[in-house]
Structures are given as structure tokens and as C-alpha cells.
Amino acid sequence: LTLAATACGSEQRAGSGGGDGELSGTVTFWDTSNETEAEVFQALAEEFGTRHPGVTVDYVNIGFDDAQNRFKNAAGANEAPDVMRTEVAWVADFASLGYLYPLDGTRALQDEEDFLDTARASTVYEGTTWAVPQVTDTLALFYNRALLEEAGVDVPTSLAEVEASAEEFEAVGTTPLYVRGDDPYWFLPFLYGEGGDLVDARAERVTVDDPSGVAAFRALRDLVDSGAATTDTSDGWENMMSAFASGEVAMMVNGPWALADAAEALGEDLGVAPVPAGAADQGAPLGGWNYAVYAGTPEADASLEFVRWMSSPDVQRRVTEELSLLPTRASVYEEPSVAGDPMVEFFRPAVDTARERPWIPQAQSLFEPLREAVEAMLTGSASPEEAASDTGDAYRELLEDWE
Numbered sequence: 001l002t003l004a005a006t007a008c009g010s011e012q013r014a015g016s017g018g019g020d021g022e023l024s025g026t027v028t029f030w031d032t033s034n035e036t037e038a039e040v041f042q043a044l045a046e047e048f049g050t051r052h053p054g055v056t057v058d059y060v061n062i063g064f065d066d067a068q069n070r071f072k073n074a075a076g077a078n079e080a081p082d083v084m085r086t087e088v089a090w091v092a093d094f095a096s097l098g099y100l101y102p103l104d105g106t107r108a109l110q111d112e113e114d115f116l117d118t119a120r121a122s123t124v125y126e127g128t129t130w131a132v133p134q135v136t137d138t139l140a141l142f143y144n145r146a147l148l149e150e151a152g153v154d155v156p157t158s159l160a161e162v163e164a165s166a167e168e169f170e171a172v173g174t175t176p177l178y179v180r181g182d183d184p185y186w187f188l189p190f191l192y193g194e195g196g197d198l199v200d201a202r203a204e205r206v207t208v209d210d211p212s213g214v215a216a217f218r219a220l221r222d223l224v225d226s227g228a229a230t231t232d233t234s235d236g237w238e239n240m241m242s243a244f245a246s247g248e249v250a251m252m253v254n255g256p257w258a259l260a261d262a263a264e265a266l267g268e269d270l271g272v273a274p275v276p277a278g279a280a281d282q283g284a285p286l287g288g289w290n291y292a293v294y295a296g297t298p299e300a301d302a303s304l305e306f307v308r309w310m311s312s313p314d315v316q317r318r319v320t321e322e323l324s325l326l327p328t329r330a331s332v333y334e335e336p337s338v339a340g341d342p343m344v345e346f347f348r349p350a351v352d353t354a355r356e357r358p359w360i361p362q363a364q365s366l367f368e369p370l371r372e373a374v375e376a377m378l379t380g381s382a383s384p385e386e387a388a389s390d391t392g393d394a395y396r397e398l399l400e401d402w403e
């Protein structure tokens, strides 16, 4: 994925870059993007260095898995990177610990009214803006058109239809669906499908162990037990992507960060649709990523200008052209190259109806207990009832005096 170098006037190369006077220093940027995305983000980050000859960009890809703790450990030792790719649920966590640079009134927040409201929501905590939106996302049903045609199956709109399709898919030697069992994010569509949610933040009530939560755990287990879905409790990303690319499964639930690889594997046969509904409702979670600046950065001007550049309309457009990731600026969706991307055309309304989570510091810690409960149920050591109540108990530990 080589970035088409955009022609830019010599005046831009002079390092004017929207800042006043020459910038200098080294900006270390920790990126969590996956292998395919990293090629694009690294090239863009390093292009900033050519536009500002006095600035050196030190691009470091740290992956997703332990990134949240790694940043907190580094910040605790005052060794954090100047700029951190920050997941939507990490902003409140990092900000509440004093690890982020307040951005209101700084050059990093250029044209802030252009950002989608849902993307901006995760960047504000206790009235201050601590991050700048990069991409927004949700989960969707990815499907292999050729396999659905071969099996004579229409795109399923509910879990019941997925289950009912098992026979037709077996006849052509494939399994209907891959569902990740090792990443709790993939459980949320089951929860929303039964009319439930993890918590009710307004009422400060834990709801994951309501009857809707028990029904969601049971819906996941029954889907896997029926043979209509395959899953793993480890290495889910790799297993899912290879099963989908090889045709071992006809469908998977995934997000825009998987589009480039899935399109590489299936080409025109790749289709996307809303995640299947449950017995009561249909829904997918809102996710995404922001740029945040470390509170103790010695290079504030260069770091703030770097964030302005990386979240600018032009860079957002180029990221979507290369990866089909979803912009967080409304103006970028008007660009012909973005408006003409069928994947963006699908995902934009999907993120508009995606379920937001409470952007509270504890929000990010709700997933680990959920991951453990899903794993216990899928490995047979917990019933749906036990999985739901164990998760609820863990949440009441984390969220003191919530019911």
C-alpha cells in the first residue's frame, strides 16, 4: 500500500504547516493499528517530518493487545510517547489519571465543529477536550457473496436465520458464521439483540445480569452448539481472518479495520450488512480511535501540530482512500473518493445507529470480566446464568454503590 504522494506546493514544504514559525524536536508516536493499517499511518506520520524539517517523527507500532497498560505504565514513569493512538474508552481513563494534555484552544483542535458528534463524545471528559478523533467504527456482518449464492442463502438478518442456514452451508462444505469468543466486544451485538446492555449509566445500575443478559449468553452458546457458528477463546483475530479468507466460514462479524484484508482476500465477493438481530432487537457497539498528547510532552508545539496534521481533512481523506476506514470529520464524507466508496456508504449509517457506551473511566474495565465470563461459558465451565451473574458481580465490585 504505497501512499500516492500528494502534490503539495513548495510553500507547504517550508514547514509552515499551519503553525507559526519553525517547529523542532522529536515527536514519538505510539500507534496501535494492525499490520495493514500501519503501512499507511507510518507513511503519513513520517511525511509530517518531511513537511517540518526541524521535526523528527519516531513512529512506533505497539499493537492493540496491551497498549492501554503500556501507555499507563510509561506515563507513570514519565516516559510516555508524545502522541498516543487512544481507543475511545481509554480517554476518560488516561485523563482521570492526569496523563493527557488539555487540548481546548490549542492548534490540535482545528475546525472542531467538523467532527461527528459521536466521535467527539469520547474525547471530552469532565468538560475538557483530551483527544482529537481519528476514526470511528462499529461491528458489521461481513459475508462471502459467492458462498451465499452457492448455498442459495440470503444475507441473514437474525441469529435465527443464521442457525437455519446451517444445512444449506453444510451442503457446500462450509460453516455459516465465525464469532470471536476471545474478544468481549463481539459479545455486545448478542446483548443488544436481546434488548440488554452492560450497564445503565444514567440510572447507575448494572444490567448485564438482567434476564436480557442471561438470554444473550444463552443465544451465543446455542448458536455455537447448533454448529451454525464457530469460535475460539484465543487467537480469534488470526483464526477469524483466515477462516473467512479461505471460505471455511461464509460470514464473520468484524469492523472497518478488517476491510482492507477482507477485500484483498475476496475482492468483489465481499459484502457487508448489519449484524444479525437477536430475539428482541438489533444493535452494534460504537468503537474507534483518537489522537492524544501526553501531559508531560517536552515537545508540545510539534506534538500538537502533528495531531492537527494527522486528524486534518486531507489526511483523513487519504486514510479512507487507502484503507476504507471511517473518517470522523463530516466534511470528508463529501469528498468524491470517500462518497464513492461502497464500504463507507454502508458503514456511515451503521455508525450513526451504533450504541454508544458511557465514557466513564471505569468503562474500559468492564470488558475484562466479560471476556472471562464468555470464555468460561464457551469452554463449558459456566452456564449462561452463571456467566451473566459472575459478570454482574464483578461490575458491582468495580462500580461502587451502583445497583
Ligand SMILES: C[C@H]1O[C@H](O[C@H]2[C@H](O)[C@@H](O)[C@@H](O[C@H]3[C@H](O)[C@@H](O)[C@@H](O[C@H]4[C@H](O)[C@@H](O)[C@@H](O)O[C@@H]4CO)O[C@@H]3CO)O[C@@H]2CO)[C@H](O)[C@H](O)[C@@H]1N[C@H]1C[C@@H](CO)[C@H](O)[C@@H](O)[C@@H]1O
Residues within 6 Å of the ligand: 032, 033, 034, 037, 063, 064, 065, 066, 067, 068, 069, 087, 088, 089, 090, 137, 183, 184, 185, 255, 257, 286, 287, 288, 289, 364, 365, 367, 368, 371
Ligand atoms: C479487554 C480490553 O477491553 C477494553 O477494550 C475494548 C474497547 O474499549 C472497545 O472499544 C473495543 O475495542 C475495539 C475498537 O474500538 C475497534 O476499533 C477495534 O480495534 C482494532 C483497531 O481498530 C485496529 O486499528 C487495531 O488496532 O486492532 C484493534 C483490535 O482489533 O476492535 C476493538 C476490539 O477488538 O473492544 C475492546 C475489547 O477488546 C479496554 O479498553 C482494554 O483495551 C482492555 N484490554 C486490557 C485489559 C487489561 C485488564 O483490565 C489487561 O491487563 C490488558 O492487558 C488489556 O490490554
